[in-house]
Amino acid sequence: MATIGNNNINAKLVLLGDMGAGKSSLVLRFVKGQFLEFQESTIGAAFFSQTLALNDATVKFEIWDTAGQERYHSLAPMYYRGAAAAIIVYDITSKDSFEKAKKWVLELQKQGNPSMVTALAGNKADLEDKRKVTLEEARAYADENGLFFMETSAKTAVNVNDIFYEIARRLPRAQPAQNPAGMVLSNTPAEQSKASACCS
Amino acid sequence: MQETDLHDLSDDPDYTALQHQDSMSNSSSKSVRMCDSSKSEIVYSKENVAVHPSQYASERISGRLCIIKQGSSFFLTWIPYKAMPNLVDSTGRKSNSNVSDNDRNLYTIRPVPLSDIHSIRRHIPALGWQYIIIVLSSGLAFAPLYFYNGGVREFLATLKQHVFVVRSADDPNVFLLNDFQDPLQKSLSSLELPRVLSVANGTPKQGSPNEVSSIYDSMRIDGITASGTSSAFEYRGRHRRKTHDPTHDLSIHVMEKFSLVTKFAREATTQLFGEFHEIHELLHDRKQKDSSPLDAVVVSQPNDTQSKADNIVATSDSTELDKLSLVWGKPRQPPLNHEEWETFLDSEGRVMNSKALIKRIFYGGLEHELRKEVWKFLLGYYEYESTYAEREYLESVMKLDYETIKSQWKSISEVQAKRFTKFRERKSLIDKDVVRTDRSVPYFEGDDNPNVIVLRDILLTYSFYNFDLGYCQGMSDLLSPILFVMRDEYEAFWSFVALMERLGPNFNRDQSGMHSQLFALSKLVELLDHSLHNYFRQADCLNYFFCFRWILIQFKREFEYEKTMHLWEVLWTHHLSEHFHLYICIAILKSHKKKIMEEQMDFDTLLKFINGLSNQIDLDSVIRDAEALCVCAGGNGAACIPPGTPPSCPVDLDAGLYDQQDDEIL
Numbered sequence: 060m061a062t063i064g065n066n067n068i069n070a071k072l073v074l075l076g077d078m079g080a081g082k083s084s085l086v087l088r089f090v091k092g093q094f095l096e097f098q099e100s101t102i103g104a105a106f107f108s109q110t111l112a113l114n115d116a117t118v119k120f121e122i123w124d125t126a127g128q129e130r131y132h133s134l135a136p137m138y139y140r141g142a143a144a145a146i147i148v149y150d151i152t153s154k155d156s157f158e159k160a161k162k163w164v165l166e167l168q169k170q171g172n173p174s175m176v177t178a179l180a181g182n183k184a185d186l187e188d189k190r191k192v193t194l195e196e197a198r199a200y201a202d203e204n205g206l207f208f209m210e211t212s213a214k215t216a217v218n219v220n221d222i223f224y225e226i227a228r229r230l231p232r233a234q235p236a237q238n239p240a241g242m243v244l245s246n247t248p249a250e251q252s253k254a255s256a257c258c259s
Numbered sequence: 260m261q262e263t264d265l266h267d268l269s270d271d272p273d274y275t276a277l278q279h280q281d282s283m284s285n286s287s288s289k290s291v292r293m294c295d296s297s298k299s300e301i302v303y304s305k306e307n308v309a310v311h312p313s314q315y316a317s318e319r320i321s322g323r324l325c326i327i328k329q330g331s332s333f334f335l336t337w338i339p340y341k342a343m344p345n346l347v348d349s350t351g352r353k354s355n356s357n358v359s360d361n362d363r364n365l366y367t368i369r370p371v372p373l374s375d376i377h378s379i380r381r382h383i384p385a386l387g388w389q390y391i392i393i394v395l396s397s398g399l400a401f402a403p404l405y406f407y408n409g410g411v412r413e414f415l416a417t418l419k420q421h422v423f424v425v426r427s428a429d430d431p432n433v434f435l436l437n438d439f440q441d442p443l444q445k446s447l448s449s450l451e452l453p454r455v456l457s458v459a460n461g462t463p464k465q466g467s468p469n470e471v472s473s474i475y476d477s478m479r480i481d482g483i484t485a486s487g488t489s490s491a492f493e494y495r496g497r498h499r500r501k502t503h504d505p506t507h508d509l510s511i512h513v514m515e516k517f518s519l520v521t522k523f524a525r526e527a528t529t530q531l532f533g534e535f536h537e538i539h540e541l542l543h544d545r546k547q548k549d550s551s552p553l554d555a556v557v558v559s560q561p562n563d564t565q566s567k568a569d570n571i572v573a574t575s576d577s578t579e580l581d582k583l584s585l586v587w588g589k590p591r592q593p594p595l596n597h598e599e600w601e602t603f604l605d606s607e608g609r610v611m612n613s614k615a616l617i618k619r620i621f622y623g624g625l626e627h628e629l630r631k632e633v634w635k636f637l638l639g640y641y642e643y644e645s646t647y648a649e650r651e652y653l654e655s656v657m658k659l660d661y662e663t664i665k666s667q668w669k670s671i672s673e674v675q676a677k678r679f680t681k682f683r684e685r686k687s688l689i690d691k692d693v694v695r696t697d698r699s700v701p702y703f704e705g706d707d708n709p710n711v712i713v714l715r716d717i718l719l720t721y722s723f724y725n726f727d728l729g730y731c732q733g734m735s736d737l738l739s740p741i742l743f744v745m746r747d748e749y750e751a752f753w754s755f756v757a758l759m760e761r762l763g764p765n766f767n768r769d770q771s772g773m774h775s776q777l778f779a780l781s782k783l784v785e786l787l788d789h790s791l792h793n794y795f796r797q798a799d800c801l802n803y804f805f806c807f808r809w810i811l812i813q814f815k816r817e818f819e820y821e822k823t824m825h826l827w828e829v830l831w832t833h834h835l836s837e838h839f840h841l842y843i844c845i846a847i848l849k850s851h852k853k854k855i856m857e858e859q860m861d862f863d864t865l866l867k868f869i870n871g872l873s874n875q876i877d878l879d880s881v882i883r884d885a886e887a888l889c890v891c892a893g894g895n896g897a898a899c900i901p902p903g904t905p906p907s908c909p910v911d912l913d914a915g916l917y918d919q920q921d922d923e924i925l
Contacts, residue, residue, distance in 0.1 A: 078732060079691035097695040100732050102816065103807035106867040121863060128688065128732045130768055137804070155687075 066116030070230050071123070072223075073139040075163045076148035077156035078127030081182035084213035085148060086124050089223055094214050101126045104138055111227045118227040120144075136170060144176040144226045149197075151181045151210060152189040157197065164204055176229045177206050178222055184210040185217070299329040303417045307407040308337060310366045311902045320366055324404060326417065327370060333421045334370035335393070337404060339363040362898050365782075366402055371395070373422045376436045380771060381411050383432075392771065396437075399781065399802060400774045402901035433769055589886065591879045592623035594825075600629055608647030610636065616643075621834035624825040630744045637831040638757035654750075661749035665720045689718045689730050696735040700820055702743050714742055717752045724756065731766040734759075736812040740824050761906030765811050775904040776810050777803040780841050782899035787845055787888055794856050798865075805866040806844050813840060822878045829882060835889045837907050838900050842892070846884035847876055 074082040083105065084098050090109045105124040110117055123138040125131070139145060145167055149160040160179065167177060179201045181192060194210060201208035207225060211218040303326035310320045322339035371393075380392045382403075390405040391414070406414070415434060418424055427433035603616045610616055613636075625633050635641040641650055668682065676683055693715045697703045703710050717738060722730045738755050745751040764772025780803050785792040795801050808816055813830065815823050830840050848855070851872070860868060889896060900907075 078688065097698040099695050099816075100692055100735075102733055102736070102811055103804065104866065105870055106863050108867075123863075126732060130731045130766065133768075133770060134804075155684075 066232060068116060068118045068230055068232070069121060070118055070143040070227070071121045071141060072144040072146065072226065073123045073125065073142040074146050074148060075125060075135065075139065075167075076127060077150070077153070077159035080127065080148045080150040080153075080156045080160075081213050082127060082148045083124050085146070085180065085182060085211060085219060086122055088213040088216055088219045090122070094216075104134070109223075111224060113224070113227055116232065118230060120223065120227075139167065139171055142172065142175060143230055144178070145171065146178045146180050146222065146226070147206075148180045148182050149192065150183050151192050152183055152186050154191045157192045161200065164206065168204075174231065176226050178226055179206045179208045180222055181208070181210040182213060185212040185215045299327055302326050302328045302333070302421065303414070305406065305410055305414060309405045309407055310337075310339070310402045311405060312362060312366065312402070312898050313902060318362070320363055321407070322367075324414070326373075326421065328421070333373040335368065335373060335376065336370045337366075337368040339367055361895070365898060368393075368401055373418075374437055378427070378433050378435045378769075379415070379418070380430075380433045380769065381415065383411060394771075394774060399778045400771070403903065427769075429768060589622060589883065591883065592619075594624045594626045595619055595629060595633070596626045597629060600633065608650065609645065610643040613643040617832040617834050621829055621832045624828050627821075627824075630824065630828070631746070631750075634741075634744060634828065634831070635750075635754060637828060638754055639760070640753055640757045657753050658749045661720070661752050664724050665716065667723050668719055685722050685730055686719060688732075689715055689722070689735075692732060692735045693718065697739045697820070700739070700743070703739070710742065713748050713751075714738060717742065717748060717755060720752060721755060721759070725759065725763070728759075728763055728766060733766065733812045736815040737762065740815070740820065740827065743820075744824065760908075762813070764905045772905045773807065773811065775901050776838075776841065777806065779838065779900040779904050780806060780810075780844055783841055783892065783896055784845055784848070786895055786899055787892055788849055788852070791848065791852050791856070798859070798861055800862050800865060805862065805869045808870070809844055809847075810840065814843065817873050817876055818878055819874060826878060826882070835886065836897065838904065839885060839889060841900070842885035842889040842896075843881060845888055846881045847872070849888075850881070850884065
C-alpha cells in the first residue's frame, strides 16, 4: 500500500478499563495476532507499537496498556496524558465493567485531550450466552457521549483490527511525517474502503 | 459520530514541542517577574523538624522547615542544622558523629515551589513523633520529616493560607495541593513525566534556585555547604563539586576500574572483593585532587595484571568500561542441601548460628526440598531460636487460627453476600486474577485445578485478615510460589502473611510504598552510576516507573519460576541490605546501560525494553553484580534509602497499618 510522505502519523493510544475486561488481550491480538486464554494481569503498564496502513497514510500506534485495578488508578494519567486516542474496554458479560467504563469516559472527558479519539469496546463478544450488557444499551451510551463503539472479541479476533483501523481513520491528518518506519499489517478489514471514503 | 477537528494539532509532536517552549518561556518570564520583585519573606518557620536516615538515633538530622514567599510564589525548604562537633553526649562520644555533611546535603530540601508539590501525607501517631511525607508532582517523595515539637496541623493550616489544599477523598491523612479537580479526580495523582527531573537531585525545576537563592543563602545554617550556593545543589558534597570534573564520581570510577581489573584477574576476584570495601572507604576519605582512582587499583590488584589493566584504563572511556560486567561479587555457591542444613541445628532443632545460615543462603540459595522449612525462618514465621517442639506447637495453633479466619468469609451465605457488596467485589477481583496466575506452571495447570481454588481461598482469607489492605493485583504473583513450596493451605497463608508484613506497603493505595522505593532507587543510581543517572535525567525518566513491576512483585515476572524462588530466598536473607532488591535493579540497569544510552531510549521505549527483558536476565551474574554494588555503596547507599522504605518495617507501628479506603469505591 503506497503512502504519501506527509501522511505518516504517530499516535499515542491508551487502553483503559476494568481489570479482566481484556485490554491486554485486545492489544496482543492486534499487535501479535495472539490470544491466551489466561492472559496474565498487567503490572504497572506495558507498551507496544504497531503500524497500520490506510489508503492515504500510515499510522504508527504507540499503545499503552494499563493495569485495570482501581488501586492503580492514580497512575493512569501518566499514561493517558497526551494520548491522541483511547480505547475504553468493558466485558459484555459484566455489568460492573460497563459501569467502570463509563467512569473512564467521564474522566477522559474532564482530563484528556479534547480532540482525543475515544472508542468504546465491548469485549468478549464471543460469550453471547453470558451477556449482561446489551448491544443497544452500549450503543445508546456511546452515541450520547460521542464515542464510537464496537463489540470485539480478542479470542476470535472479531472487530479487533477494525477498531484500530477506525481510530486510525479518525485521527487528525495534519501532522508531518515523524517516523514512517514500522511494519504494515497486511490484512485490512473489509469495510475499510467504505469507512475511509466517508472520512476523507 | 464525533469527527475530530482537522486543525487540532495537539497530538502533533512539533506542536507539542512548541507548546512546551511556550510554557518554558512562560516560566522564564515568571522568573523575570519574580526577580523584579526581589523581596522575599519567610512566612512559616518551624524548628526541630528532623529526618531519620536510619533507625539509629545518632543518625537523625534536625533542621528547620520554612515556607518562603518570593513575589507571588511560595517555596518550601528544609535545612539541616550544622553539626556541633563540640557537643558531647552522656556516653562521652560526640553526638551525631555518624552524620556527615554529605548526609546533611543529601537530605536538604532546596526550595521547592509549592506548585510542584502534589500532596502531603501526615502521620499523627498516638505515641511517637508526628511526621509528614511530601510527594511531588513528579511522583517522587522526600524523606519523612519528623516534627519533634509537634505542629503538623499548624503547618498544614499555614499551607492552606497560601495554596489550594484539599483533603483527599480516599485518605483523610493525605492533603492534595493544587488539586482543582472534581471529586472523581481526587484520587488521581498528577504525575507528569516531563516534570520529573527536579526531584532526585533535590533541585527545583523552574529556575527557582536563582530566585530564592538569596534568601536561601541567608537562611542557611552555617556550614552546610562548603562553597556557596552552586555546591548546595550538588548533594554529594566534595565528591561532586564540579560535575564536569572527570573524577567527580570517585566511587563509580573505582568500580569501573575494578571491573576492568577483575576481567584480567578473575581468579583474584574473591581477594579483590575482600579488599574492596576497605579501599573504597580509604578513597572516600581522601581528597579527590591528590588521588586518582587508578591508584587504588594499583594498590589492590595482583601484580601480574597491573600493566594490562593500566593499558585498558588509559585508553577506555567510562562507557566502554561498562561493556565489561562487574565481576567481583563472590562466586555463587551450590544451594544448601539437607545434610548441610542439619549441621546448622542443635539437637532440639534451634538454629545455632543464624548469621552463618543467612550468609550461606545468600550465596547459594536452597535446594528445593528445604524451602518449605527454611523459608519460614527467612520470612519470620519461625524464630531461629525455636525448637522442633515449639515449632510443632506453633503449627497446630496456626492451623486453627487459619481456619477461624477463613470461616469468617466461608460462612457468608448467598443471601448475605447479596447485601455485602465489598465482599462480592473483592471476591470477584480475586477470582479474575487466580485463574490467570502461573497457569503454565504444572502445579496450577489445567481446568478445575484444585490448587487454583486454594490460591483463591488464601487470598480471600488474607483480604479478611488484612481487611484494610484488601486484595490488590500482584498479590497472586507473590502467593503463587509460596503455595507451590508449602503445598499446604494454612502454611502458605501464614508465610504469605509474613511476606506481606514486609511488602504490604507496595500495595498502598497512595502508592507511598512504591514511591519511596523508586525514590531510593533514583538516589542509589545517582550514587553508583552518575552517567546513567544523568542520562535518565535528561530523558525525563527519573521517576523510574519502568522498574515498577520489578519492585512491586519482587521480579516475579522477570525470571523463570525456579529462578524467582532462588532470588526471593536471597532477598529475604536481608544479608548486606534489607533493600538488596534495589541493588538488583541497578545491576540489571547497568548491564544494559550501553544499549539504553546508545539507542537514546525514551520512557516509552525504556518501558518496552525493560518489560521485554523478562526471562532474558542471568540471575547469578545479576546477584553478584548487585552484591558488588551494595558493598561499594556501603553506608552512603544505606543513607539513600528513607526510613520505613519497604521491606523495612513502617515507622509508626501503633497506628493503623493500612489506613486506606477500599478500592471498589471510586
